[in-house]
Amino acid sequence: MLLSLSFLCVVAFFAGLVDAAVGGGGLIQIPGLFSALPNVAPATIFGTNKLASAVGTLSAARSYLRRVRLPWNLVLPAAATAFVFAFAGAQVVTLIPKDIIRPLVLALLLIMAVYTLWKKDFGKLHKPVAIGRREMLVGMAIGGAIGFYDGLFGPGTGSFLMFLFIRFFAFDFLHASAAAKVVNLTTNVAALLSFAIGGHILFAYALPMAAANMAGAVVGTRLAMKKGAGFVRILFLVLTSVLICKLAWDILHG
Numbered sequence: 018m019l020l021s022l023s024f025l026c027v028v029a030f031f032a033g034l035v036d037a038a039v040g041g042g043g044l045i046q047i048p049g050l051f052s053a054l055p056n057v058a059p060a061t062i063f064g065t066n067k068l069a070s071a072v073g074t075l076s077a078a079r080s081y082l083r084r085v086r087l088p089w090n091l092v093l094p095a096a097a098t099a100f101v102f103a104f105a106g107a108q109v110v111t112l113i114p115k116d117i118i119r120p121l122v123l124a125l126l127l128i129m130a131v132y133t134l135w136k137k138d139f140g141k142l143h144k145p146v147a148i149g150r151r152e153m154l155v156g157m158a159i160g161g162a163i164g165f166y167d168g169l170f171g172p173g174t175g176s177f178l179m180f181l182f183i184r185f186f187a188f189d190f191l192h193a194s195a196a197a198k199v200v201n202l203t204t205n206v207a208a209l210l211s212f213a214i215g216g217h218i219l220f221a222y223a224l225p226m227a228a229a230n231m232a233g234a235v236v237g238t239r240l241a242m243k244k245g246a247g248f249v250r251i252l253f254l255v256l257t258s259v260l261i262c263k264l265a266w267d268i269l270h271g
Contacts, residue, residue: 029069060217073233078202100164118169126261141246143188175194
């Protein structure tokens, strides 16, 4: 157990670092869990992952909010809606075949990557729109849709949130990452509650991993804040490309 736990803590640290900067920590942490714990049920793997990642996301959100100002009249309603719909998504996860979801997510990721590459200034400047009733409703719709997706499937949640905050509210990548962390925290907590109710968490692994994920999140947040929006934009494109390749591989070899 000690060897597996040491390996998983290293994995969790790097997952927290990547996730804090641009999202996608699950791409690192979930395969690590499956590799180290091959005899554990998938639901327990995902529950253990959620506890570790939720703690890391909380740490990243706190670090961002010390340095970045967000329009709370937009972010909080979006986060509340995301929580409700993420819990709903986690409850119906067994009813919708993932083979149906993967091609749609792949297409959306491709559109996001092409759009970001095509618009060279996308996410580089922070010129947020005024937040009125219409913008708040759009934010809630984004929170609900992405929250449901995170509870149901998950990969790319942080990337989708960042893209949509930039596209609809003219955030730069740094502010979009901060806003995405707040919303993503609520979706993680909702899914975590669902897994905890079913008893699908290995606390002996999840708690040390949570500490390692938090440490990685601190490093990742500082790196993003120091390097700025241009650096986060590059990481966003790299992560999106990795997600595209992974989903395409899963579809072809499903």
